[in-house]
Amino acid sequence: MKRIVLFLPFLVFLVLGVVFYFLLGKDTQYMPSALIGQPVPQFQLVTLKGEQIKQTDDLPKGSYLINFWGTWCPSCHVEHPYLMTLAEQGVTIIGIDYKDQQAAARQWLRDKGNPYTLVLMDELGQFGLDMGVTGAPETFVVNAEGKIAYRLQGVLNAQSWQVIKAYL
Amino acid sequence: MMKQLLIGLVLLGLVNTTFAEERMTFRSELNQVRYQSLIKELRCPKCQNQNLADSNSGISVDLRQQVHNMIESGKTDQEIVDYMVARYGTFVLYRPQNTPATFLLWYGPFILLLGGVVLFVAVLMKNRGRGSK
Amino acid sequence: MTRFMFPEIGQFSLILALFFAVALATLPMVGYFRQSRLLLNTARPLTHIMVCLVVIAFLLLAWAFITDDFSVLYVSQNSNVDLPLRYKFSAVWGGHEGSLLLWVLILALWCLAVALRLDSLPQTIGPLVLSVLGWVASGFLAFLLFTSSPFVRILPDVPTSGGDLNPLLQDIGLILHPPILYMGYVGFSVAFAFAVVALITGNLNAYWARWARPWTAAAWASLTLGITLGSWWAYYELGWGGWWFWDPVENASFMPWLAGTALLHSLVVTEKRGVFKSWTVLLAIFTFSLSLLGTFLVRSGVLTSVHAFAADPTRGVFILALLVVLVGGSLLLYALRAGQVRSSVNFGFSGREAWLLLNNILLSVLTLTVLLGTLYPLLFDALGMGRISVGAPYFNAVFGPIALCLMVFMAIGPFSKWHHTKLASWWIPILGAALLSMGLAATIVFWQTFDWLTWCSLSVAFWVMSMTLLDWFNKQFMAGKQRLNQWRTLPSRYYAMVIAHFGMAISLVGVIMVSVNSHETMLKMSPGGQAEVGGYVFVFDSMELIKGPNYLSDRGHFQVYQQGHLVADLHPEKRFFTTRQQVMTEAALGAGFTRDLYLSLGEKLEDGAWGVRIHIKSFVRWIWLGGLLMVLGGMLAAFDKRYRQKRKKA
Incomplete structure (x- = not known):
């Protein structure tokens, strides 16, 4: 009996060691969204062009991306050309102009091109809050059933697209 | 000298001066206390390891504002916590929820303590028995 | 060239x-x-x-x-x-x-x-x-x-x-902090080496404890100093006025400290009485293992922390292998060898052995609590159960009460004698000291809003102080057949204990006061404006732009008045480091024995106004003052004359 007790610290340590081994190389920054598997939250937002009110029902029926961006966000400059490429490939992207000025946003789209099928203004960031956004850019994948399948924090590029594609 | 005189006047309220304003106003002192303790228990979802109170990042400023609004509009602490968890996940709670999965976390130390006390008594009984010559 | x-x-x-x-x-x-x-x-x-x-x-x-x-x-x-x-x-x-x-x-x-x-x-x-x-x-x-x-x-x-x-x-704090912290971390390797040698040679008598004691005390003193410095640095440099965050990296240094504290005490029992031999060996291994574990956690990239190093998976694998060889190897050796130990000493419920055993049990529980709180989010994540955070509210709720328990016994322990203590001889002074402490704590607490938890913990702090002094007085003047005016020389290792315990109590007072009696607000202030916080008037005089060697800085000039008297000039800064394009907040401190004025700049607002964070931190310096006393105690123990004799020539 006593001998078993003496082996106990060694055994506990071995278990810990195995756990540590599996922890290695994990991305500690990766943060899954709390909304995975849920439908897009209710909203009423104004479109950037034409100033119509849009609701959750107005969202596309198939799978699509929701991209949060803003003219104040440096990484969005980096991301924008890739969004254009995706749009050319026929990917549906809903743009949410997050905590931004209407005039600046319009200018941005005129200068750089518009990859979005629909752009909604979230001036106060309330919709961003409901989506659990922590900054811009952030991109959500909504699948054909209208459920949120994946969330990417940071720049969408060719590399991260490989991961995202699978969720569409 | 002049400056000290001036400040003396200011303190006596004889000179008009711009006073600092609170960044946030509350309807009651209780609300302010609730606000202070809530923003200390909520984690900034984007920072390395900071609570909302300590962080100056944009999202923390927004979330502090949201907590403030919710408190002032009469929401309970639990409602505010649930609101945050629904959007940002359990990651934002520095005080982990009490669920079966966190049972060991919350009660483990006290189970260990109990084990320790049992061990303490056992060792002493054994030693005392040996000691009676 | x-x-x-x-x-x-x-x-x-x-x-x-x-x-x-x-x-x-x-x-x-x-x-x-x-x-x-x-x-x-x-x-x-x-x-x-x-x-x-x-x-x-x-x-x-x-x-x-x-x-x-x-x-x-x-x-x-x-x-x-x-x-x-x-x-x-x-x-x-x-x-x-x-x-x-x-x-x-x-x-x-x-x-x-x-x-x-x-x-x-x-x-x-x-x-x-x-x-x-x-x-x-x-x-x-x-x-x-x-x-x-x-x-x-x-x-x-x-x-x-x-x-x-x-x-x-x-920053000066970061010039000193790592070397001193590592002195402590690495210093426990000496106690570890002694323990492993005791296992290898099968010579598990009380001698190894005697040899290991000064080394352990020296390492413990360094680690205490390192943690104290780190806490002080975080307080003034991170810019939000906290002194301990229960950050995983802080915990990584705190766990060896707790285990090391237990080891210091159990080495005493093993040396003096020859009991708990195999436990002390295990504790020596455990303490150094926790140092290594800390190194692993900080350098392998498994943690999210302000202090962690940039990670690289090959490093993680290497250091894990190192951990397995050193810790696993020594624990295996322990399992194979420690069974031979037999102790034959007896002691009763009131003997000092029992008190020190209790100390070791409580400190071990505390160590494991911190370990659990630090690793739980990692395990949670590894098992695919999502991400959770374990922070200050958890540790305050779970660690706090157990630590307070430990401090209650810490006051009584020194009074006890080896083997058996006559209860009748000490319950009167204990009761007296307890009543006195509770009364004193009550006066202070009633002065503010009453809170029974604050009252309890303050009572405990005062109790440790009064009991420690009482014990010293007793040993200095009353013990044996001494007259009151006779001065006897108590060994420096006794003073080491008195000073370290007293330091712990001082720290506790600081911890309690700063948590219950502090004011903090975030204000919007413009040059020429003023604000009143906790009885102090902060006057925002002006802002200036200055150029440092590798940064540009917005520097504020604030004066603080109390009842019309100038008490401090504060110069908080917002520094922009040009090469790294990073902004740093340099808080300004008006330090004092009973309170700190703490002011840091937030974001720049429109019309030259600034967000300003003002804290009045009550007794915050006592936390580090107590830490320094503990360091002094540790040093005295390390350099006790008794351990400096050379080996007798046979």
């Missing part, structure tokens, strides 16, 4: 150091089993050479920093032409590679210290202890050379200036 050879020489001396470390790890061991005096005696010269080589490597790296040798990758990443000289030197340990070299350097210096005191140990024990330290040194030198060499060059395109040191580290 000979200087361009220096990094290669540095690399080469590290390689040689590894060879000597491996020799040190093997030759004396072989000598012990073959009973060869000659091989055993190689331990000392091998240690000396290894230490010299590591020192050379370290100095060459420092030289590369001081002379701005940006052809060295590590220098170019962590230094800059404009960096002030003192920070160029401290930048040596500003990143992973260099701080690991510092780790190895400090281990080497501990080896040297043991080698110099070799004559105080029996002829077989000393070389074996050095040999076990040689295992640790081999492991870390290999880790340094194979995964993280600081001497890697970038040739032929040498940058003209470097990427600059992380601004967070450009």
